Amino acid sequence: xxxxxxxxxxxxxxxxxxxxxxxxxxxxxxxxxxxxxxxxxxxxxxxxxxxxxxxxxxxxxxxxxxxxxxxxxxxxxxxxxxxxxxxxxxxxxxxxxxxxxxxxxxxxxxxxxxxxxxxxxxxxxxxxxxxxxxxxxxxxxxxxxxxxxxxxxxxxxxxxxxxxxxxxxxxxxxxxxxxxxxxxxxxxxxxxxxxxxxxxxxxxxxxxxxxxxxxxxxxxxxxxxxxxxxxxxxxxxxxxxxxxxxxxxxxxxxxxxxxxxxxxxxxxxxxxxxxxxxxxxxxxxxxxxxxxxxxxxxxxxxxxxxxxxxxxxxxxxxxxxxxxxxxxxxxxxxxxxx
Amino acid sequence: xxxxxxxxxxxxxxxxxxxxxxxxxxxxxxxxxxxxxxxxxxxxxxxxxxxxxxxxxxxxxxxxxxxxxxxxxxxxxxxxxxxxxxxxxxxxxxxxxxxxxxxxxxxxxxxxxxxxxxxxxxxxxxxxxxxxxxxxxxxxxxxxxxxxxxxxxxxxxxxxxxxxxxxxxxxxxxxxxxxxxxxxxxxxxxxxxxxxxxxxxxxxxxxxxxxxxxxxxxxxxxxxxxxxxxxxxxxxxxxxxxxxxxxxxxxxxx
Amino acid sequence: xxxxxxxxxxxxxxxxxxxxxxxxxxxxxxxxxxxxxxxxxxxxxxxxxxxxxxxxxxxxxxxxxxxxxxxxxxxxxxxxxxxxxxxxxxxxxxxxxxxxxxxxxxxxxxxxxxxxxxxxxxxxxxxxxxxxxxxxxxxxxxxxxxxxxxxxxxxxxxxxxxxxxxxxxxxxxxxxxxxxxxxxxxxxxxxxxxxxxxxxxxxxxxxxxxxxxxxxxxxxxxxxxxxxxxxxxxxxxxxxxxxxxxxxxxxxxxxxxxxxxxxxxxxxxxxxxxxxxxxxxxxxxxxxx
Numbered sequence: 106x107x108x109x110x111x112x113x114x115x116x117x118x119x120x121x122x123x124x125x126x127x128x129x130x131x132x133x134x135x136x137x138x139x140x141x142x143x144x145x146x147x148x149x150x151x152x153x154x155x156x157x158x159x160x161x162x163x164x165x166x167x168x169x170x171x172x173x174x175x176x177x178x179x180x181x182x183x184x185x186x187x188x189x190x191x192x193x194x195x196x197x198x199x200x201x202x203x204x205x206x207x208x209x210x211x212x213x214x215x216x217x218x219x220x221x222x223x224x225x226x227x228x229x230x231x232x233x234x235x236x237x238x239x240x241x242x243x244x245x246x247x248x249x250x251x252x253x254x255x256x257x258x259x260x261x262x263x264x265x266x267x268x269x270x271x272x273x274x275x276x277x278x279x280x281x282x283x284x285x286x287x288x289x290x291x292x293x294x295x296x297x298x299x300x301x302x303x304x305x306x307x308x309x310x311x312x313x314x315x316x317x318x319x320x321x322x323x324x325x326x327x328x329x330x331x332x333x334x335x336x337x338x339x340x341x342x343x344x345x346x347x348x349x350x351x352x353x354x355x356x357x358x359x360x361x362x363x364x365x366x367x368x369x370x371x372x373x374x375x376x377x378x379x380x381x382x383x384x385x386x387x388x389x390x391x392x393x394x395x396x397x398x399x400x401x402x403x404x405x406x407x408x409x410x411x412x413x414x415x416x417x418x419x420x421x422x423x424x425x426x427x428x429x430x431x432x433x434x435x436x437x438x439x440x441x442x443x
Numbered sequence: 444x445x446x447x448x449x450x451x452x453x454x455x456x457x458x459x460x461x462x463x464x465x466x467x468x469x470x471x472x473x474x475x476x477x478x479x480x481x482x483x484x485x486x487x488x489x490x491x492x493x494x495x496x497x498x499x500x501x502x503x504x505x506x507x508x509x510x511x512x513x514x515x516x517x518x519x520x521x522x523x524x525x526x527x528x529x530x531x532x533x534x535x536x537x538x539x540x541x542x543x544x545x546x547x548x549x550x551x552x553x554x555x556x557x558x559x560x561x562x563x564x565x566x567x568x569x570x571x572x573x574x575x576x577x578x579x580x581x582x583x584x585x586x587x588x589x590x591x592x593x594x595x596x597x598x599x600x601x602x603x604x605x606x607x608x609x610x611x612x613x614x615x616x617x618x619x620x621x622x623x624x625x626x627x628x629x630x631x632x633x634x635x636x637x638x639x640x641x642x643x644x645x646x647x648x649x650x651x652x653x654x655x656x657x658x659x660x661x662x663x664x665x666x667x668x669x670x671x672x673x674x675x676x677x678x679x680x681x682x683x684x685x686x687x688x689x690x691x692x693x694x695x696x697x
Numbered sequence: 698x699x700x701x702x703x704x705x706x707x708x709x710x711x712x713x714x715x716x717x718x719x720x721x722x723x724x725x726x727x728x729x730x731x732x733x734x735x736x737x738x739x740x741x742x743x744x745x746x747x748x749x750x751x752x753x754x755x756x757x758x759x760x761x762x763x764x765x766x767x768x769x770x771x772x773x774x775x776x777x778x779x780x781x782x783x784x785x786x787x788x789x790x791x792x793x794x795x796x797x798x799x800x801x802x803x804x805x806x807x808x809x810x811x812x813x814x815x816x817x818x819x820x821x822x823x824x825x826x827x828x829x830x831x832x833x834x835x836x837x838x839x840x841x842x843x844x845x846x847x848x849x850x851x852x853x854x855x856x857x858x859x860x861x862x863x864x865x866x867x868x869x870x871x872x873x874x875x876x877x878x879x880x881x882x883x884x885x886x887x888x889x890x891x892x893x894x895x896x897x898x899x900x901x902x903x904x905x906x907x908x909x910x911x912x913x914x915x916x917x918x919x920x921x922x923x924x925x926x927x928x929x930x931x932x933x934x935x936x937x938x939x940x941x942x943x944x945x946x947x948x949x950x951x952x953x954x955x956x957x958x959x960x961x962x963x964x965x966x967x968x969x970x971x972x973x974x975x976x977x978x979x980x981x982x983x984x985x986x
Contacts, residue, residue, distance in 0.1 A: 155790070159790070161790055161793055208968065208971070208972055212971065214789065215731060215732050215789070215793075215930075216926060216971075218732070218793060219732055219922045219926060220926075220967070220968075220971065222734075222919055222922065223919055223922065223923060223963075223964045223967055223968070224964075224968075226915075226916070226919050226960075226964060227961055227964045227965070227968075230958070230960055230961050231961070234957050234958060279556060282555055282556055282558055283555055283556070286550070286555040286558075286562060286566065287541075287542070287545045287548060287550060287555075287562070287565060287566055287569060288550075288552065288555045290541055290542035290545065291542060291545060293531055293542070294542045296531075297529045297530070297531050298529040300493065300513075300525065301525065301528065301529055303492075303493070303512070303513035303514045303517070304491060304513055304514075304517055304522065304523050304524075304525075304606075305514075305517060305542060305543055305545070305546060305605070305609060306514045306517040306518050306545065306546025306609060307514055307542075307545075307546075308512075308514050309514070315552065345915070349797060349801060352794060352797070356794065361533070386809075388801070388804075388805035388808065388809075389802065389805040389806055389809055391798075391801050391802075391805065392798045392799060392800070392801035392802025392803070392805060393798065393802055394798075395794065395795070395797065395798035395801065396779075396780055396795050396798035396799065396802075399784070399787075399791045399794050399795050399798065400780070400783050400784060400791075400795070403787065403791055404533070408533070411533075412533055412589065415535060415587075415589055416589055416592070418587065419535070419587050419588045419589060419592075422587060423588075
């Protein structure tokens with residue numbers, strides 16, 4: 106398991122993130138970045154179920170929409186305070202994820218992915234058609250920003266940036282605990298192969314369901330934060346393209362690594378923002394880039410780097426061992442000749 | 444240690460295992476042999492819980508484990524290897540093995556989230572057991588090698604180590620010497636004997652006859668899902684049914 | 698009675714189209730062993746190719762259909778050569794992601810070339826005819842005839858020609874097929890070409906009574922997947938029966954319950970059936986992929 110056991114890259118990133126708004130040209134860029142942080146939280150979740158546990162969940166974006174709509178509906182139609190709605194977003198996605206999980210995780214491989222694709226469509230259609238609940242295509246407007254805590258207010262782009270960052274840090278921290286633990290190893294055993302995992306004592310359904318529920322809870326909270334920042338929701342939030350974006354981010358960074366989804370999300374968002382021509386042709390370029398990545402760089406940036414580093418470490422260790430051996434032999438020979 | 448009583452498995456009209464009964468004695472090496480398609484791996488699958496039998500009973504150390512889920516069977520002390528072992532190629536060999544001991548631990552999600560002392564202790568234990576197992580199979584020197592970079596024979600040993608890390612009493616080895624040259628086969632056979640010297644019971648499926656004849660205390664011969672012979676190496680060598688199954692009826696008369 | 702007949706006809710129409718799409722999908726699954734998520738984009742590409750041929754080059758409906766089939770066959774073969782073949786030894790997840798990449802590319806391409814608006818495909822067969830005293834739109838009858846005729850042709854091809862048998866052989870056992878001298882590469886290309894052509898024809902048949910737009914393949918492909926899961930991956934009769942079931946369910950369900958939610962019917966059916974039979978309705982192999 107590749108772990109970025111060295112801590113300094115994390116601190117560098119954190120420092121850069123904290124300092125970023127001070128150097129940003131305008132608040133628009135700050136908003137773009139905080140949105141990227143929110144997507145990164147969702148990507149972390151997707152990485153857990155797909156990267157670490159090996160189940161390709163195509164409904165992940167739809168769960169993000171569930172979290173977003175939970176906040177949207179509760180705050181605008183029922184005047185529920187933001188943070189209560191926020192917590193409920195996590196609960197709703199968790200419960201929904203549990204039931205969909207036990208239904209779908211009995212299916213293996215492709216059937217699971219197809220099933221989640223269909224679940225994603227059902228959710229999209231429901232959001233679009235169930236107007237009495239979700240306002241349909243009109244959407245939900247005027248969602249309040251997250252309510253302030255004490256003297257901290259969250260209604261400016263910069264404040265929301267740091268709020269998103271704080272949640273991202275918390276989410277990453279908890280995720281690192283999960284994936285580096287024995288539980289994380291159980292997830293990876295499932296990814297390597299159901300049969301072997303079971304032979305090692307892993308309870309498949311329980312483990313897969315746990316991974317699924319945890320992953321969609323991340324999506325749900327990301328959606329809740331999204332609602333509080335963008336403050337408007339439409340059925341498009343549940344579109345497949347959200348899931349595809351998340352897949353792309355995770356792939357670029359490195360599936361099955363911790364920093365991968367983060368790096369990938371930030372990098373891709375940054376690139377598409379700064380390269381304007383990419384914006385216009387973004388959709389056409391997206392597909393081929395995804396294909397090129399999966400063919401030539403399937404481990405992503407972080408994954409490839411970690412693999413190389415581990416290989417070099419092992420080669421160095423073997424060389425050391427061999428040299429030590431050689432030295433002993435040489436001494437032996439010398440002694441004989443002497 | 445393991446009693447198998449009239450075990451049968453039918454798949455949509457094909458009888459893969461047909462009323463097989465036998466005993467695996469503790470501390471012994473039992474070999475399951477037979478022509479291809481005889482039902483040997485299905486037989487293992489039934490014991491390990493991957494498939495539920497159509498009828499029959501399996502009793503392990505006095506407990507009825509018929510149709511029990513594989514992870515529960517593993518927890519009771521039955522470990523198995525597969526013909527091909529899927530290792531996590533992107534990680535080190537040692538990393539691959541740590542999960543092997545997890546079934547003996549008890550940390551929950553809460554332990555994970557708060558990084559409790561119990562979790563840390565159990566992780567330390569799993570790592571120690573992994574190293575121990577790796578050492579046992581003689582591969583301590585590749586602990587930090589990327590799993591994709593080890594040889595086929597080393598892979599087979601790592602598979603043993605993985606099974607060992609679960610602290611089993613019975614090991615079911617499916618073609619442990621598959622794809623391995625004669626010299627390496629001898630090494631693996633010695634490893635199996637070492638397992639038994641350390642108190643394990645081994646049951647293996649193999650096609651390499653020299654290895655079987657030297658290793659096995661008892662041989663069970665399957666053909667078309669049925670048990671056609673059972674006994675020591677000498678008995679099996681001379682059994683006309685076995686000869687017929689492998690070489691055809693012409694040779695049986697000889 | 699008239700209403701019932703209309704819905705029945707509708708069901709046959711839609712079911713026929715779905716079956717064609719599902720057949721193409723199941724054919725490719727036999728050689729790719731991974732669901733081709735780009736199949737819906739092939740369908741859409743077929744409609745757009747036909748639309749272009751008809752509107753910009755003035756070809757008639759049938760020639761345009763042939764042209765569209767050819768175009769999509771080429772696109773499908775290119776997909777195999779450029780994308781799936783390099784990934785033949787990679788984990789299945791990679792194939793699925795790559796298929797999504799193809800889907801995104803084709804959709805974005807269509808949007809860049811033709812815009813995101815809906816287009817109408819003019820039909821030369823807009824008349825209503827009388828069948829046994831009941832009225833029916835000619836286009837629908839054509840779709841039904843075309844779809845089922847094509848399925849019959851496909852069945853004949855697969856089961857009664859040497860080439861067809863090689864396709865079946867490869868689907869069942871790739872290595873075994875190679876051993877008896879079947880050129881896996883060429884057969885795979887052929888399968889992709891046929892699958893693409895089927896999708897294009899289905900799109901061309903259905904487009905005149907529907908609209909042409911870049912996202913038109915999405916809903917169709919998800920329903921095709923439902924059909925295949927229900928009927929069994931790789932099962933020819935399963936695809937046809939499944940297509941008809943979904944077609945009828947949508948037609949009658951949409952009419953008697955609610956048109957708004959009729960698209961959900963297929964998925965609800967899937968959820969319900971898979972909850973009781975995770976291996977699908979027809980198959981022995983099924984979901985334990």
